[in-house]
Amino acid sequence: MSDARTQLAEQLAEAVFQALNDDLEHQENALLVVSGGSTPFPFLKALAAKPLPWERVQITLADERWVDEQSDDSNAKLVREYLLQGAAAAAHFEPLTSEAGTPEEGVPDVSERALSLSWPASVVILGMGGDGHTASLFPDSLELGLALATEEPLVAVRTPSQPQPRITFSADRLHQARRHVLHITGDDKRAVLAKALSGDDVRQMPIRAFLSCPLAIYWAP
Ligand SMILES: O=C(O)[C@H](O)[C@@H](O)[C@H](O)[C@H](O)COP(=O)(O)O
Numbered sequence: 001m002s003d004a005r006t007q008l009a010e011q012l013a014e015a016v017f018q019a020l021n022d023d024l025e026h027q028e029n030a031l032l033v034v035s036g037g038s039t040p041f042p043f044l045k046a047l048a049a050k051p052l053p054w055e056r057v058q059i060t061l062a063d064e065r066w067v068d069e070q071s072d073d074s075n076a077k078l079v080r081e082y083l084l085q086g087a088a089a090a091a092h093f094e095p096l097t098s099e100a101g102t103p104e105e106g107v108p109d110v111s112e113r114a115l116s117l118s119w120p121a122s123v124v125i126l127g128m129g130g131d132g133h134t135a136s137l138f139p140d141s142l143e144l145g146l147a148l149a150t151e152e153p154l155v156a157v158r159t160p161s162q163p164q165p166r167i168t169f170s171a172d173r174l175h176q177a178r179r180h181v182l183h184i185t186g187d188d189k190r191a192v193l194a195k196a197l198s199g200d201d202v203r204q205m206p207i208r209a210f211l212s213c214p215l216a217i218y219w220a221p
Pocket residue numbers: 035036037038039040062063064065075126127128129133134135136
């Protein structure tokens with residue numbers, strides 16, 4: 001891991017720590033929405049070390065692959081291994097999967113649990129893929145149009161470019177946050193972001209749905 005990426009992770013962890021603390025001055029619980037993938041590892045680990053009243057912090061995912069939590073593809077596994085450690089294990093984590101066989105069958109139960117969290121979120125941390133996707137809002141998702149338009153909180157998505165079915169918060173629900181962060185690293189993603197900023201077709205690059213709201217971009221080489 002480059003020093004720049006480690007420093008970026010520490011800076012982001014400090015900013016999220018401050019945001020959660022500020023909100024906890026005024027509310028009983030504070031909600032943090034994190035993304036999966038590989039970029040968040042050092043951020044999640046740095047955040048776990050922050051002196052928060054973790055029993056009042058709620059954590060959920062922007063999206064999830066519909067796989068068992070023991071699978072290496074599980075975003076919940078990532079959160080449990082990197083964030084819910086030490087004092088941070090006292091946080092309330094709301095995973096986005098259920099015992100249902102498919103995300104389509106699971107959406108009603110997961111939605112009921114997700115809606116019970118302390119919305120608007122204090123912070124939503126977004127990642128981005130090389131195709132301009134964020135969460136599981138993929139350009140080639142069969143349900144992208146629905147996920148961009150619905151006011152429902154969660155959508156089951158099937159995506160030709162992805163091996164697993166997924167469940168994702170809708171764009172509308174991901175906008176229900178006080179602060180938005182895009183956490184990306186590397187020159188390739190910097191170029192993808194530049195392309196996203198140069199156009200406005202959200203269905204071509206779904207990250208564009210979040211470029212008009214205030215967005216803190218955390219990028220390191
Ligand atoms: O479930 C997921 O895969 C993530 O939510 C996804 O949106 C991720 O943020 C991007 O694909 C970037 O992933 P990397 O950080 O691994 O590049």
